[in-house]
Amino acid sequence: MNSKPTYPNKTFLITGAAGFIGFFLSKSLLSQDYIIVGIDNLNDYYDVKLKxxxxxxxxxxxxxxFIKGDISNKQFITDIFEEYKPNIVINLAAQAGVRYSLENPDIYIQSNIIGFYNILEACRYNPVDHLLYASSSSVYGSNKKVPFEESDFVDNPNSLYAATKKSNELMAYTYSNLYKIPATGLRFFTVYGPYGRPDMAYFNFTNQYFKGEPIKIYNNGDIKNDLYRDFTYIEDIIEGIVRLIQVPSKEAIPHRIFNIGNNKPEKLMVFIETLETALSCALGKKVIFAKRFEPIAPGDVSTTYASTNLLQDVVGFIPRTSIEEGLELFAKWYVDHYNMKTKK
Structure with a gap:
Protein backbone atom coordinates (compact mmCIF):
# COMPACT_ATOMS: atom_id res chain seq x y z
CA MET A 1 0.00 0.00 0.00
CA ASN A 2 1.25 3.47 -0.87
CA SER A 3 1.85 5.31 2.41
CA LYS A 4 0.94 8.65 0.82
CA PRO A 5 -2.72 9.49 1.55
CA THR A 6 -4.74 9.78 -1.63
CA TYR A 7 -6.57 12.95 -0.62
CA PRO A 8 -5.75 15.63 -3.23
CA ASN A 9 -6.90 19.18 -2.49
CA LYS A 10 -8.24 18.29 0.93
CA THR A 11 -7.52 19.87 4.28
CA PHE A 12 -6.22 18.10 7.36
CA LEU A 13 -6.96 19.43 10.84
CA ILE A 14 -4.42 18.15 13.37
CA THR A 15 -4.99 18.98 17.02
CA GLY A 16 -1.98 18.89 19.30
CA ALA A 17 0.18 19.85 16.30
CA ALA A 18 2.98 21.16 18.51
CA GLY A 19 3.06 17.90 20.45
CA PHE A 20 5.38 14.98 19.84
CA ILE A 21 3.20 12.84 17.57
CA GLY A 22 1.36 15.84 16.14
CA PHE A 23 4.63 17.42 15.05
CA PHE A 24 5.94 14.33 13.28
CA LEU A 25 2.59 13.62 11.61
CA SER A 26 2.24 17.21 10.43
CA LYS A 27 5.80 17.19 9.09
CA SER A 28 5.22 13.92 7.23
CA LEU A 29 2.06 15.20 5.54
CA LEU A 30 3.49 18.64 4.84
CA SER A 31 6.49 17.06 3.12
CA GLN A 32 3.97 15.63 0.65
CA ASP A 33 2.36 19.06 0.09
CA TYR A 34 -0.84 18.43 1.99
CA ILE A 35 -2.70 21.34 3.55
CA ILE A 36 -2.47 21.21 7.34
CA VAL A 37 -4.29 23.35 9.87
CA GLY A 38 -2.62 22.72 13.20
CA ILE A 39 -3.95 23.78 16.58
CA ASP A 40 -2.40 23.53 20.02
CA ASN A 41 -2.85 25.33 23.33
CA LEU A 42 0.92 25.28 24.00
CA ASN A 43 0.42 24.49 27.68
CA ASP A 44 3.36 24.20 30.04
CA TYR A 45 2.96 20.55 31.05
CA TYR A 46 6.53 20.27 29.80
CA ASP A 47 9.09 22.72 28.43
CA VAL A 48 7.25 25.01 26.01
CA LYS A 49 10.55 25.76 24.22
CA LEU A 50 10.41 22.26 22.75
CA LYS A 51 6.92 22.89 21.38
CA PHE A 66 -1.01 27.23 13.00
CA ILE A 67 -3.69 28.55 15.35
CA LYS A 68 -3.20 28.68 19.08
CA GLY A 69 -6.28 27.51 20.96
CA ASP A 70 -7.77 24.90 23.24
CA ILE A 71 -10.05 22.10 22.08
CA SER A 72 -12.01 22.42 25.33
CA ASN A 73 -13.29 25.79 24.02
CA LYS A 74 -16.30 24.74 21.98
CA GLN A 75 -16.72 28.04 20.18
CA PHE A 76 -13.09 27.99 19.13
CA ILE A 77 -13.46 24.52 17.63
CA THR A 78 -16.75 25.43 15.95
CA ASP A 79 -15.17 28.48 14.35
CA ILE A 80 -12.17 26.46 13.11
CA PHE A 81 -14.41 23.90 11.43
CA GLU A 82 -16.61 26.56 9.84
CA GLU A 83 -13.67 28.56 8.53
CA TYR A 84 -11.36 25.80 7.31
CA LYS A 85 -13.85 23.00 6.56
CA PRO A 86 -11.39 20.17 7.26
CA ASN A 87 -11.85 16.89 5.40
CA ILE A 88 -9.66 14.73 7.62
CA VAL A 89 -9.45 15.40 11.34
CA ILE A 90 -6.74 13.84 13.53
CA ASN A 91 -7.24 14.52 17.23
CA LEU A 92 -3.94 14.19 19.05
CA ALA A 93 -4.55 16.95 21.59
CA ALA A 94 -4.86 15.52 25.08
CA GLN A 95 -3.45 15.80 28.54
CA ALA A 96 -0.95 12.97 28.66
CA GLY A 97 0.71 11.14 31.51
CA VAL A 98 -0.49 8.44 33.89
CA ARG A 99 1.15 9.76 37.06
CA TYR A 100 0.21 13.39 36.42
CA SER A 101 -3.46 12.36 36.34
CA LEU A 102 -3.20 11.48 40.03
CA GLU A 103 -2.23 15.05 40.86
CA ASN A 104 -4.25 17.10 38.38
CA PRO A 105 -7.42 15.21 37.43
CA ASP A 106 -9.38 18.31 36.38
CA ILE A 107 -7.24 18.97 33.32
CA TYR A 108 -7.79 15.41 32.07
CA ILE A 109 -11.55 15.83 32.13
CA GLN A 110 -11.28 19.25 30.52
CA SER A 111 -9.00 18.27 27.67
CA ASN A 112 -9.55 14.56 27.11
CA ILE A 113 -13.31 14.38 27.69
CA ILE A 114 -14.78 17.83 27.02
CA GLY A 115 -12.22 18.60 24.34
CA PHE A 116 -12.88 15.39 22.45
CA TYR A 117 -16.64 15.89 22.80
CA ASN A 118 -16.21 19.26 21.08
CA ILE A 119 -14.33 17.61 18.22
CA LEU A 120 -17.06 15.01 17.82
CA GLU A 121 -19.79 17.66 17.83
CA ALA A 122 -17.91 19.65 15.20
CA CYS A 123 -17.63 16.53 13.01
CA ARG A 124 -21.33 15.92 13.53
CA TYR A 125 -22.31 19.31 12.12
CA ASN A 126 -19.46 19.59 9.62
CA PRO A 127 -19.17 16.13 8.05
CA VAL A 128 -15.65 14.84 7.49
CA ASP A 129 -14.20 12.03 5.41
CA HIS A 130 -12.37 10.52 8.38
CA LEU A 131 -11.79 11.26 12.05
CA LEU A 132 -8.76 9.64 13.65
CA TYR A 133 -8.06 10.07 17.34
CA ALA A 134 -5.40 9.11 19.87
CA SER A 135 -6.26 6.42 22.36
CA SER A 136 -3.62 4.61 24.39
CA SER A 137 -2.27 1.22 25.37
CA SER A 138 -3.18 2.25 28.93
CA VAL A 139 -6.77 1.17 28.26
CA TYR A 140 -5.62 -2.46 28.63
CA GLY A 141 -4.91 -1.84 32.32
CA SER A 142 -3.38 -4.87 34.03
CA ASN A 143 -4.64 -7.39 31.49
CA LYS A 144 -2.68 -10.63 31.84
CA LYS A 145 -3.39 -12.03 28.40
CA VAL A 146 -0.68 -10.98 25.97
CA PRO A 147 -0.23 -9.74 23.39
CA PHE A 148 -3.05 -7.21 23.83
CA GLU A 149 -5.63 -7.45 21.07
CA GLU A 150 -8.15 -4.80 20.11
CA SER A 151 -10.99 -7.18 20.97
CA ASP A 152 -9.78 -7.67 24.56
CA PHE A 153 -11.85 -6.59 27.57
CA VAL A 154 -10.76 -3.09 28.58
CA ASP A 155 -13.14 -2.03 31.33
CA ASN A 156 -10.62 -1.99 34.19
CA PRO A 157 -8.46 1.13 33.75
CA ASN A 158 -5.61 1.63 36.20
CA SER A 159 -5.61 5.43 36.00
CA LEU A 160 -7.84 8.39 35.23
CA TYR A 161 -5.79 8.96 32.09
CA ALA A 162 -6.64 5.44 30.91
CA ALA A 163 -10.30 6.00 31.81
CA THR A 164 -10.43 9.14 29.67
CA LYS A 165 -8.98 7.27 26.72
CA LYS A 166 -11.47 4.44 27.09
CA SER A 167 -14.18 7.10 27.29
CA ASN A 168 -12.94 8.56 24.02
CA GLU A 169 -13.38 5.20 22.33
CA LEU A 170 -16.94 4.88 23.63
CA MET A 171 -17.80 8.43 22.62
CA ALA A 172 -16.38 7.95 19.12
CA TYR A 173 -18.28 4.68 18.71
CA THR A 174 -21.52 6.37 19.74
CA TYR A 175 -21.09 9.29 17.32
CA SER A 176 -20.14 6.88 14.53
CA ASN A 177 -23.28 4.89 15.24
CA LEU A 178 -25.61 7.88 15.48
CA TYR A 179 -24.17 10.19 12.84
CA LYS A 180 -22.16 7.83 10.61
CA ILE A 181 -18.87 9.59 11.26
CA PRO A 182 -16.02 7.38 9.98
CA ALA A 183 -13.76 7.21 13.04
CA THR A 184 -10.57 5.33 13.86
CA GLY A 185 -9.08 5.01 17.34
CA LEU A 186 -5.31 4.64 17.67
CA ARG A 187 -3.95 2.78 20.68
CA PHE A 188 -0.34 3.95 20.88
CA PHE A 189 2.26 1.92 22.75
CA THR A 190 5.08 3.83 24.56
CA VAL A 191 6.17 6.18 21.80
CA TYR A 192 9.76 7.44 21.84
CA GLY A 193 12.23 9.28 19.62
CA PRO A 194 13.75 12.70 18.81
CA TYR A 195 11.72 15.77 19.80
CA GLY A 196 9.85 13.51 22.25
CA ARG A 197 8.11 14.36 25.50
CA PRO A 198 10.49 15.18 28.38
CA ASP A 199 8.15 13.47 30.86
CA MET A 200 8.68 10.11 29.19
CA ALA A 201 11.17 7.81 30.93
CA TYR A 202 13.92 7.70 28.28
CA PHE A 203 13.95 11.50 27.91
CA ASN A 204 13.80 12.06 31.67
CA PHE A 205 16.62 9.55 32.24
CA THR A 206 18.76 11.48 29.79
CA ASN A 207 17.95 14.80 31.45
CA GLN A 208 18.81 13.39 34.87
CA TYR A 209 22.13 12.05 33.65
CA PHE A 210 23.23 15.45 32.37
CA LYS A 211 22.10 17.05 35.63
CA GLY A 212 24.31 14.62 37.51
CA GLU A 213 21.33 13.06 39.26
CA PRO A 214 20.31 9.38 39.60
CA ILE A 215 17.48 8.10 37.47
CA LYS A 216 14.41 6.75 39.23
CA ILE A 217 13.37 3.26 38.17
CA TYR A 218 9.91 2.24 39.30
CA ASN A 219 10.25 -1.53 39.49
CA ASN A 220 11.19 -2.09 43.13
CA GLY A 221 14.67 -3.03 41.98
CA ASP A 222 13.24 -6.39 40.89
CA ILE A 223 15.47 -7.20 37.94
CA LYS A 224 14.18 -10.77 37.64
CA ASN A 225 10.57 -9.63 37.33
CA ASP A 226 11.34 -6.43 35.45
CA LEU A 227 8.75 -4.20 33.78
CA TYR A 228 8.16 -4.88 30.08
CA ARG A 229 7.25 -2.13 27.63
CA ASP A 230 6.35 -2.25 23.96
CA PHE A 231 8.55 0.70 22.94
CA THR A 232 7.49 2.09 19.56
CA TYR A 233 9.65 4.46 17.53
CA ILE A 234 7.94 7.65 16.40
CA GLU A 235 8.42 7.09 12.66
CA ASP A 236 6.67 3.73 12.95
CA ILE A 237 3.76 5.41 14.70
CA ILE A 238 3.53 7.97 11.89
CA GLU A 239 3.68 5.32 9.16
CA GLY A 240 0.81 3.48 10.84
CA ILE A 241 -1.31 6.62 11.11
CA VAL A 242 -0.65 7.74 7.54
CA ARG A 243 -1.67 4.36 6.19
CA LEU A 244 -4.81 4.25 8.32
CA ILE A 245 -5.90 7.68 7.08
CA GLN A 246 -6.62 6.00 3.75
CA VAL A 247 -8.96 3.32 5.07
CA PRO A 248 -11.94 4.73 6.98
CA SER A 249 -14.32 2.00 7.99
CA LYS A 250 -17.19 1.30 5.63
CA GLU A 251 -19.11 -0.82 8.13
CA ALA A 252 -22.65 0.04 9.23
CA ILE A 253 -21.09 1.56 12.34
CA PRO A 254 -17.96 3.09 10.79
CA HIS A 255 -15.70 2.88 13.84
CA ARG A 256 -12.56 0.81 14.33
CA ILE A 257 -9.68 0.66 16.78
CA PHE A 258 -6.07 -0.29 16.03
CA ASN A 259 -3.01 -0.99 18.12
CA ILE A 260 0.15 0.70 16.88
CA GLY A 261 2.99 -0.91 18.79
CA ASN A 262 6.28 -2.64 18.16
CA ASN A 263 4.93 -6.13 18.96
CA LYS A 264 8.15 -6.80 20.87
CA PRO A 265 8.13 -5.87 24.56
CA GLU A 266 11.52 -5.11 26.05
CA LYS A 267 12.64 -5.28 29.65
CA LEU A 268 12.88 -1.80 31.10
CA MET A 269 16.41 -2.52 32.33
CA VAL A 270 17.47 -3.64 28.83
CA PHE A 271 16.00 -0.43 27.42
CA ILE A 272 18.01 1.58 29.96
CA GLU A 273 21.22 -0.25 29.11
CA THR A 274 20.56 0.37 25.40
CA LEU A 275 20.03 4.07 26.10
CA GLU A 276 23.34 4.19 28.00
CA THR A 277 25.07 2.64 24.98
CA ALA A 278 23.39 5.06 22.56
CA LEU A 279 24.42 8.09 24.62
CA SER A 280 27.95 6.71 24.92
CA CYS A 281 28.19 6.59 21.12
CA ALA A 282 26.69 10.08 20.72
CA LEU A 283 29.04 11.62 23.27
CA GLY A 284 32.15 9.58 22.53
CA LYS A 285 32.54 8.58 26.17
CA LYS A 286 31.19 5.91 28.49
CA VAL A 287 27.76 6.69 29.98
CA ILE A 288 26.46 4.84 33.03
CA PHE A 289 23.36 6.08 34.84
CA ALA A 290 23.32 6.31 38.60
CA LYS A 291 20.17 4.41 39.52
CA ARG A 292 17.66 4.67 42.32
CA PHE A 293 14.95 2.03 42.55
CA GLU A 294 11.47 3.03 43.67
CA PRO A 295 8.19 1.16 44.25
CA ILE A 296 5.98 0.76 41.23
CA ALA A 297 3.97 3.97 40.95
CA PRO A 298 0.15 3.97 41.27
CA GLY A 299 -1.43 3.59 37.84
CA ASP A 300 1.60 1.88 36.28
CA VAL A 301 1.25 -1.57 34.75
CA SER A 302 3.83 -4.35 34.58
CA THR A 303 3.56 -5.12 30.87
CA THR A 304 2.47 -3.55 27.60
CA TYR A 305 2.51 -5.76 24.52
CA ALA A 306 0.70 -4.97 21.27
CA SER A 307 -0.77 -7.43 18.87
CA THR A 308 -0.36 -5.81 15.46
CA ASN A 309 -2.21 -8.44 13.45
CA LEU A 310 -5.17 -6.17 12.70
CA LEU A 311 -2.91 -3.33 11.57
CA GLN A 312 -1.03 -5.68 9.28
CA ASP A 313 -4.24 -7.19 7.89
CA VAL A 314 -5.76 -3.80 7.05
CA VAL A 315 -2.78 -1.73 5.90
CA GLY A 316 0.05 -4.24 5.51
CA PHE A 317 2.34 -2.62 8.04
CA ILE A 318 4.06 -3.67 11.27
CA PRO A 319 6.35 -1.34 13.25
CA ARG A 320 9.87 -2.78 13.09
CA THR A 321 12.38 -0.20 14.38
CA SER A 322 14.59 -1.80 17.03
CA ILE A 323 15.30 0.00 20.30
CA GLU A 324 19.00 0.03 19.35
CA GLU A 325 18.27 1.97 16.17
CA GLY A 326 15.59 4.18 17.70
CA LEU A 327 17.56 5.15 20.80
CA GLU A 328 20.66 5.85 18.71
CA LEU A 329 18.62 8.36 16.70
CA PHE A 330 17.19 9.90 19.88
CA ALA A 331 20.60 10.16 21.56
CA LYS A 332 22.19 11.84 18.53
CA TRP A 333 19.31 14.32 18.34
CA TYR A 334 19.44 15.09 22.07
CA VAL A 335 23.19 15.70 22.10
CA ASP A 336 22.94 17.95 19.01
CA HIS A 337 19.76 19.78 20.04
CA TYR A 338 21.02 20.66 23.52
CA ASN A 339 24.68 21.08 22.45
CA MET A 340 25.78 18.59 25.09
CA LYS A 341 29.22 18.02 23.57
CA THR A 342 30.10 21.65 24.26
CA LYS A 343 28.93 21.50 27.88
CA LYS A 344 30.98 20.16 30.73
Missing part, protein backbone atom coordinates in the same frame (compact mmCIF):
# COMPACT_ATOMS: atom_id res chain seq x y z
CA UNK A 52 8.06 26.15 19.80
CA UNK A 53 11.07 24.37 18.30
CA UNK A 54 8.72 21.91 16.63
CA UNK A 55 6.47 24.71 15.38
CA UNK A 56 9.45 26.57 13.95
CA UNK A 57 10.18 23.58 11.73
CA UNK A 58 6.55 23.22 10.65
CA UNK A 59 6.26 26.94 9.87
CA UNK A 60 8.80 26.49 7.08
CA UNK A 61 6.15 24.69 5.02
CA UNK A 62 3.90 26.99 3.00
CA UNK A 63 0.84 24.74 3.38
CA UNK A 64 0.91 24.87 7.19
CA UNK A 65 -1.36 27.14 9.22
Missing amino acids: YARLEILSQYHTFT
